[in-house]
Amino acid sequence: AQKITQTQPGMFVQEKEAVTLDCTYDTSDPSYGLFWYKQPSSGEMIFLIYQGSYDQQNATEGRYSLNFQKARKSANLVISASQLGDSAMYFCAMRAVSGNEKLTFGTGTRLTIIP
Amino acid sequence: EAGVAQSPRYKIIEKRQSVAFWCNPISGHATLYWYQQILGQGPKLLIQFQNNGVVDDSQLPKDRFSAERLKGVDSTLKIQPAKLEDSAVYLCASSLDRGSYNEQFFGPGTRLTVL
Numbered sequence A: 001a002q003k004i005t006q007t008q009p010g011m012f013v014q015e016k017e018a019v020t021l022d023c024t025y026d027t028s029d030p031s032y033g034l035f036w037y038k039q040p041s042s043g044e045m046i047f048l049i050y051q052g053s054y055d056q057q058n059a060t061e062g063r064y065s066l067n068f069q070k071a072r073k074s075a076n077l078v079i080s081a082s083q084l085g086d087s088a089m090y091f092c093a094m095r096a097v098s099g100n101e102k103l104t105f106g107t108g109t110r111l112t113i114i115p
Numbered sequence B: 001e002a003g004v005a006q007s008p009r010y011k012i013i014e015k016r017q018s019v020a021f022w023c024n025p026i027s028g029h030a031t032l033y034w035y036q037q038i039l040g041q042g043p044k045l046l047i048q049f050q051n052n053g054v055v056d057d058s059q060l061p062k063d064r065f066s067a068e069r070l071k072g073v074d075s076t077l078k079i080q081p082a083k084l085e086d087s088a089v090y091l092c093a094s095s096l097d098r099g100s101y102n103e104q105f106f107g108p109g110t111r112l113t114v115l
Helices: none
Strands: A003-005 A010-014 A019-021 A024-026 A032-039 A046-052 A064-069 A074-079 A088-096 A103-105 A109-114 B005-007 B010-013 B019-024 B031-037 B044-050 B053-056 B065-068 B075-079 B088-095 B110-114
Touching: A003 A088, A003 A103, A010 A019, A019 A109, A024 A074, A032 A064, A032 A074, A046 A064, A046 A074, A074 A088, A103 B044, B005 B088, B010 B019, B019 B088, B019 B110, B031 B075, B044 B065, B044 B075, B075 B088
Parallel strands: A010 A109, B010 B110
Antiparallel strands: A003 A024, A019 A074, A032 A046, A032 A088, A064 A074, A088 A103, A088 A109, B005 B019, B019 B075, B031 B044, B031 B088, B044 B053, B065 B075, B088 B110
């Protein structure tokens, strides 16, 4: 079974500062993928970044980077130079390569950017 | 490229009534997913289709929920009869194919309120 834990229900960050959203995971599968999604108030889930379990380097996409520490089973999202539009719910998710490849989500972190 | 379309966006019904949601995935996407997102939680997979076949419906309450994907394109999710605990956002997603590297694209969701 897979499990995603996001321990920060809410965070407040000053505009232009960097922010780290925590995510830890648990799985017995040797091969898996880790995802971060953003969910604004409109409700749509927006894909941000992906990290494969065998990727040697941490994933980066623009202002988003994933701090992947495999031994600690953590996959924290780092947003640099935060903007007001970054205010939203953020979900960490994982998907095993084997089996039914179901995407399992955490409970999310509500990020609020303060002007 | 058109995204995943869902309708209706909002639905309010009384308990024991029936309701149906519709999803049109991104053109050419073989895999379609229905998720249930209860307030304050991450999305939970209800059912996954590969073309018009079911890959995973282990978390679908089959006594009241049903889903179909005729011709491997559009999909309909039905609840009959609805219960109060079915109040949630129902998200449809699609991906090009199975596999952990395939990004899932989400629709805007249908917010269901059961009174």
